[in-house]
Amino acid sequence: MIQRKSTKCIHVGSVAIGGDAPISVQSMTNTDTSDVAATVAQIHRLEKAGCDLIRVAIPDMKSAEAVRSIRDSITIPLIADIHFDWRLAVGAMEHGAQAIRINPGNLGGPEKLAKVVDAAKIHKVPIRVGVNSGSIEKDLLKKHGFPTPDKPDALIESGLRNVALLEGLGFHDIKISIKSSDTLTTINGYRLLSEKTDYPLHIGVTEAGGLIAGTVKSSVGLGILLHDGIGDTLRVSLTRDPVEEVRVGFELLRSLRIRERGPELISCPTCGRTRIDLFPLAAEVEEYIQTMETNVKVAVMGCVVNGPGEAKEADIGIAGGHGVGILFKKGKIIKKVPENELLPLLLSELKKIEEQGKGRGPISGSGS
Amino acid sequence: MIQRKSTKCIHVGSVAIGGDAPISVQSMTNTDTSDVAATVAQIHRLEKAGCDLIRVAIPDMKSAEAVRSIRDSITIPLIADIHFDWRLAVGAMEHGAQAIRINPGNLGGPEKLAKVVDAAKIHKVPIRVGVNSGSIEKDLLKKHGFPTPDKPDALIESGLRNVALLEGLGFHDIKISIKSSDTLTTINGYRLLSEKTDYPLHIGVTEAGGLIAGTVKSSVGLGILLHDGIGDTLRVSLTRDPVEEVRVGFELLRSLRIRERGPELISCPTCGRTRIDLFPLAAEVEEYIQTMETNVKVAVMGCVVNGPGEAKEADIGIAGGHGVGILFKKGKIIKKVPENELLPLLLSELKKIEEQGKGRGPISGSGS
Numbered sequence: 180m181i182q183r184k185s186t187k188c189i190h191v192g193s194v195a196i197g198g199d200a201p202i203s204v205q206s207m208t209n210t211d212t213s214d215v216a217a218t219v220a221q222i223h224r225l226e227k228a229g230c231d232l233i234r235v236a237i238p239d240m241k242s243a244e245a246v247r248s249i250r251d252s253i254t255i256p257l258i259a260d261i262h263f264d265w266r267l268a269v270g271a272m273e274h275g276a277q278a279i280r281i282n283p284g285n286l287g288g289p290e291k292l293a294k295v296v297d298a299a300k301i302h303k304v305p306i307r308v309g310v311n312s313g314s315i316e317k318d319l320l321k322k323h324g325f326p327t328p329d330k331p332d333a334l335i336e337s338g339l340r341n342v343a344l345l346e347g348l349g350f351h352d353i354k355i356s357i358k359s360s361d362t363l364t365t366i367n368g369y370r371l372l373s374e375k376t377d378y379p380l381h382i383g384v385t386e387a388g389g390l391i392a393g394t395v396k397s398s399v400g401l402g403i404l405l406h407d408g409i410g411d412t413l414r415v416s417l418t419r420d421p422v423e424e425v426r427v428g429f430e431l432l433r434s435l436r437i438r439e440r441g442p443e444l445i446s447c448p449t450c451g452r453t454r455i456d457l458f459p460l461a462a463e464v465e466e467y468i469q470t471m472e473t474n475v476k477v478a479v480m481g482c483v484v485n486g487p488g489e490a491k492e493a494d495i496g497i498a499g500g501h502g503v504g505i506l507f508k509k510g511k512i513i514k515k516v517p518e519n520e521l522l523p524l525l526l527s528e529l530k531k532i533e534e535q536g537k538g539r540g541p542i543s544g545s546g547s
Numbered sequence: 548m549i550q551r552k553s554t555k556c557i558h559v560g561s562v563a564i565g566g567d568a569p570i571s572v573q574s575m576t577n578t579d580t581s582d583v584a585a586t587v588a589q590i591h592r593l594e595k596a597g598c599d600l601i602r603v604a605i606p607d608m609k610s611a612e613a614v615r616s617i618r619d620s621i622t623i624p625l626i627a628d629i630h631f632d633w634r635l636a637v638g639a640m641e642h643g644a645q646a647i648r649i650n651p652g653n654l655g656g657p658e659k660l661a662k663v664v665d666a667a668k669i670h671k672v673p674i675r676v677g678v679n680s681g682s683i684e685k686d687l688l689k690k691h692g693f694p695t696p697d698k699p700d701a702l703i704e705s706g707l708r709n710v711a712l713l714e715g716l717g718f719h720d721i722k723i724s725i726k727s728s729d730t731l732t733t734i735n736g737y738r739l740l741s742e743k744t745d746y747p748l749h750i751g752v753t754e755a756g757g758l759i760a761g762t763v764k765s766s767v768g769l770g771i772l773l774h775d776g777i778g779d780t781l782r783v784s785l786t787r788d789p790v791e792e793v794r795v796g797f798e799l800l801r802s803l804r805i806r807e808r809g810p811e812l813i814s815c816p817t818c819g820r821t822r823i824d825l826f827p828l829a830a831e832v833e834e835y836i837q838t839m840e841t842n843v844k845v846a847v848m849g850c851v852v853n854g855p856g857e858a859k860e861a862d863i864g865i866a867g868g869h870g871v872g873i874l875f876k877k878g879k880i881i882k883k884v885p886e887n888e889l890l891p892l893l894l895s896e897l898k899k900i901e902e903q904g905k906g907r908g909p910i911s912g913s914g915s
Contacts, residue, residue, distance in 0.1 A: 180696050180731060212819040236819030260818065262853075313857030325859065328548055328804070360813050360860065362802040363548060366774075386846070386858065388812045389833045391791075394759060395798040398766030399774075406734075406771055418814040418829040418847070423759075430763040434730040436696070444756045445728050446786040450628065451580040451604030461786040465757040478754070479786070485630075489681030490754065491693065492728065 181435065183408040186379045189305045189352055192256030192277040194231055196354060197379025197411040201438055203231035204428035205381075205414050206421040207260065212242035212249070219252040221421065226255055228425040229440050232412065234258040234280060243270030250275045258307070265291035269298045280307040282314060283344040296348045305352040308341045310334060311385050312359040328363035335372050342378065353378045354411070358385035362400040369404050379411035386416065393417040394427050398434075405435055426469075442468040442529070445490050446479040453481035454500035460522060467526055473536030477529065478507075487512055495532070497525045549803065551776040554747045557673045557720055560624030560645040562599055564722060564780045565747025569806055570773070571599035571780040572796035573749075574789040575628065580610035580617070587620040589789065594623055596793040597808050600780065602626040602648060611638035618643045626675070633659035637666045648675040650682060651712040652705075664716045673720040676709045678702060679753050680727040696731035703740050710746065721746045722779070726753035730768040737772050747779035754784065761785040762795050766802075773803055794837075810836040810897070813858050814847040821849035822868035828890060835894060841904030845897065846875075855880055863900070865893045 188198030196203060206225055210217040212235045222233050237243050237259045250257045258278040259271035265286040268279050279299065283306075286292050299306055312326050315337045323333035334357040345353055355378050359365045365384050373380060384400040387393035397415040404410050415427045432438040446461040447453075461479045468477060478496025480486030483505055486498030491510035498505050504521035506514040506528070516524055556566030564571060574593055578585040580603045590601050605611050605627045618625050626646040627639035633654040636647050647667065651674075654660050667674055680694050683705045691701035702725040713721055723746050727733045733752050741748060752768040755761035765783040772778050783795045800806040814829040815821075829847045836845060846864025848854030851873055854866030859878035866873050872889035874882040874896070884892055 207816065207818055209817040209821060210819060218819075238820045242819060311857060313853070313859055360858070363804055386813045386815045386848075388814050389829060390759075391762065391795060392798050392812060392833075393814075394762050395766045395795060396802045398763045399770035399799065399802045402767035402770055403774055406767075416816045418816055418826060421816070424816070427759060427763060430760050431767065434764045434767045436731055444760060445754045446756050446761075447754045448575065448784045448786055448789070448792070449577040450575055451578060451586075451610060452606045453577060458786060461757055465760070480754075485681070489679060490728070491681055 181406060181408055181437065184373055186377050186411055189354060189379055191232055191258065191305060194256050196381075200411070202405070202410060202432060203412040204229065204425055204432070205232040205234060205258075205412055206230050206424045206428075207234040207236070207414065209421060212236055213239070213245045215245050215248045215252075218245070218249050222249070222253045222255070224422050225425055226253065228422045229429055230255060230425045232256050232258060232278075234260050234414075236260045237267045237271050240267065240270055243267050244274055246271050246274040246276050250277075260309075263287070265295050268295045272298045272302045272304050276304065278305045278307060280309045282309060283341045284316060285314070289344075292344060293348055296345060296350045299350065299352070303352075305354065306345060306350065307381055308338060308345070308353060308355045309381070310338045310341060310355075310357045312361070312364065313385075316340075326359055326361075326364050326368065328361065328367050331357075331359070331364050331368035331371065334359060334364070334368045335375065338372060339375065342376070354381050355379075356381040356383060358383050360384065360386040362396050365400045366403050369409055370407065373407075373409045380409060381412050381414070382410035383414040383416055388418060390417060390419050390423060393419070397427060398431055401431055402435065405431070405437060439474045441471050442473065442475045442477050444468060444477050444479065445493055445496070447481050447486070447489070449481045452485075455481055455504075455518060457481040457499075460499075463522060464525065467529065471529065471533045473533050475529075475532055475536070477525075495525070495528055497521050549774060549776055549805065552741055554745050554779055557722060557747055559600055559626065559673060562624050564749075568779070570778060570800060572597065572793055572800070573600040573602060573626075573780055573782050574598050574792045574796075575602040575604070575782070577789060580604055581607070581613045583613050583616045583620075586613070586617050590617070590621045590623070592790050593793055594621065596790045597797055598623060598793045600624050600626060600646075602628050602782075604628045605635045605639050608635065608638055611635050612642055614639050614642040614644050618645075628677075631655070633663050636663045640666045640670045640672050644672060646673045646675060648677045650677060651709045652684060653682070657712075660712060661716055664713060664718045667718065667720070671720075673722065674713060674718065675722045675724060675749055676706060676713070677749070678706045678709060678723075678725045680729070680732065681753075684708075694727055694729075694732050694736065696729065696735050699725075699727070699732050699736035699739065702727060702732070702736045703743070706740060707743065710744070722749050723747075724749040724751060726751050728752065728754040730764050733768045734771050737777055738775065741775075741777045748777060749780045749782070750778035751782040751784055756786060758785060758787050758791060761787070765795060766799055769799055770803065773799070773805060807842045808840070810839050810841065810843045810845050812836060812845050812847065813861055813864070815849050815854070815857070817849045823849055823872075823886060825849040825867075828867075831890060832893065835897065839897065839901045841901050843897075843900055843904070845893075847893075863893070863896055865889050
């Protein structure tokens with residue numbers, strides 16, 4: 180359905196990005212990177228949520244040195260995020276960072292950048308050129324103005340200029356991001372960038388905000404780009420536990436049938452016809468399926484009469500009301516039970532499905 | 548930026564839908580409609596959140612009769628949702644419903660539908676033809692198969708057939724919805740429908756799920772449609788307090804700069820560089836701005852050095868770290884304070900902004 184834009188393929192550790200590789204979901208830790216125990220604990224929670232790649236901030240040499248111990252304790256590739264100080268970039272790579280994110284233009288000049296690029300070549304580490312609307316060079320702001328939906332040019336030229344700095348040093352193992360906190364600027368910026376380059380693109384809306392506003396902005400912005408076939412790896416940015424970023428990232432890919440991980444819940448919003456307390460029931464099911472990896476559609480409906488028909492596409496579902504509950508599969512009623520037995524019945528059925536599904540593992544990355 | 552698809556304009560009470568009218572945000576109560584006090588209390592909360600139109604389920608005559616008392620206690624137009632029983636549709640209109648939502652084909656035959664349409668003409672009440680993927684006629688499922696992203700045809704033909712039933716009775720005061728719980732089916736269905744009709748469209752993803760998954764599915768589905776210029780009124784469907792549906796609806800319109808209501812929060816996701824406990828701070832600001840109506844961009848950043856620059860587009864913002872806090876406006880630092888004075892300072896500034904903004908009211912509906 181979605182025709183993915185053709186891009187070069189690069190590798191961050193074992194994870195391929197671009198080309199036909201599954202669109203990967205990444206996040207960033209918010210612990211003090213030099214606190215290895217806290218950082219590793221957070222990454223373990225992110226790995227469990229399906230996170231494909233993790234980025235850590237490197238604000239000082241102690242953090243760069245911590246990269247080795249962190250990497251030894253985790254299974255997903257580790258990316259080091261560096262601003263301004265070329266020594267931290269080199270240090271992070273020497274200590275095992277599998278990719279770095281920098282703005283090549285702000286490391287202190289051509290000689291220092293050359294040292295970073297040399298280290299990247301030696302360690303076979305790709306570089307993300309990571310431009311934000313807030314970090315654009317002054318001359319480009321003067322030339323184009325601050326990026327807007329109608330004129331995101333400064334973002335694009337900043338991205339391409341920084342890429343050219345790397346290319347000038349014979350380096351091509353690159354991915355690019357040009358993020359804005361404005362959804363339309365992000366969409367239009369990436370659309371234009373995508374026409375001008377075939378390096379893989381890391382997409383995201385930056386400083387998107389809290390859980391709800393941030394989820395909406397990221398879903399609209401990244402959803403439109405992904406539907407256009409643009410984007411090879413993504414980060415949802417939320418002022419929240421990074422585990423939520425990963426969760427939203429996968430929901431986003433699932434909504435467009437790009438990549439599915441774990442069950443999908445279909446549940447009705449309830450209405451004046453509902454005769455069952457559906458919200459806590461749906462919330463319990465939603466919590467439970469976070470622990471599952473099998474890709475199955477689960478329905479929780481508030482109406483015994485309309486529920487099975489309206490949720491025909493669900494592999495398994497429950498509906499309740501007036502004390503009676505039903506279990507249905509693909510629209511067909513399988514069992515009637517008293518309403519209070521409904522949740523335990525569904526959970527035990529889901530447990531069976533997960534056990535049968537094991538070995539198949541998550542249905543990850545059907546590519547484009 | 549977004550070229551809105553041209554549609555006819557209809558009116559639900561005082562609210563225009565279609566044409567150049569602002570895209571309206573609606574929701575549905577989940578109280579027992581015949582419990583007037585509970586239903587009115589919920590609608591008052593929805594009105595406060597900005598809800599433009601409210602729908603109530605009419606499962607029985609007691610609910611139809613309650614419409615009068617509910618309508619007398621609220622300020623936004625009231626829509627009655629009826630399935631199967633034509634008498635409930637007529638009853639709801641006699642008791643003051645300002646629009647009805649039906650499937651004309653399932654009211655028990657042409658004579659009964661004629662009675663409903665007669666009542667709609669007498670009371671000058673528009674009708675939403677509301678088709679769902681779960682309620683499609685058997686012959687259409689046989690002809691087209693169950694609607695899928697590649698072949699949403701059954702949804703579209705069901706919608707248009709039901710519209711034709713009304714037109715056959717000389718009735719044209721119509722809006723249409725064809726919802727699926729699948730995001731891509733919803734997108735492709737509405738895109739095709741929009742080419743075939745110029746009645747205004749009510750858009751939504753049905754049974755979208757819980758807060759996060761439902762917000763993502765609705766944001767992606769409705770976001771892509773709105774960005775295409777499709778959709779004249781929308782409902783976000785969540786298995787949650789309907790107030791959240793309205794909140795997500797407005798965030799969605801804001802993200803595409805279609806319609807703005809109240810402040811926007813920009814906040815960074817925090818990283819290993821952050822030296823302030825930003826999540827509770829951002830959450831408090833997010834809660835506070837829910838009470839505001841003035842359209843202002845507020846930033847909450849975790850880094851005194853990068854914060855003001857990265858949030859240059861914010862009208863007002865704070866950043867903190869290492870015990871120091873700063874207040875900035877449009878990227879310029881206005882004041883330094885101890886970190887613990889940061890939140891009270893921002894809240895008092897926001898209070899001033901809201902007081903100055905009063906009278907201007909919410910910046911509602913810049914049309915397309």
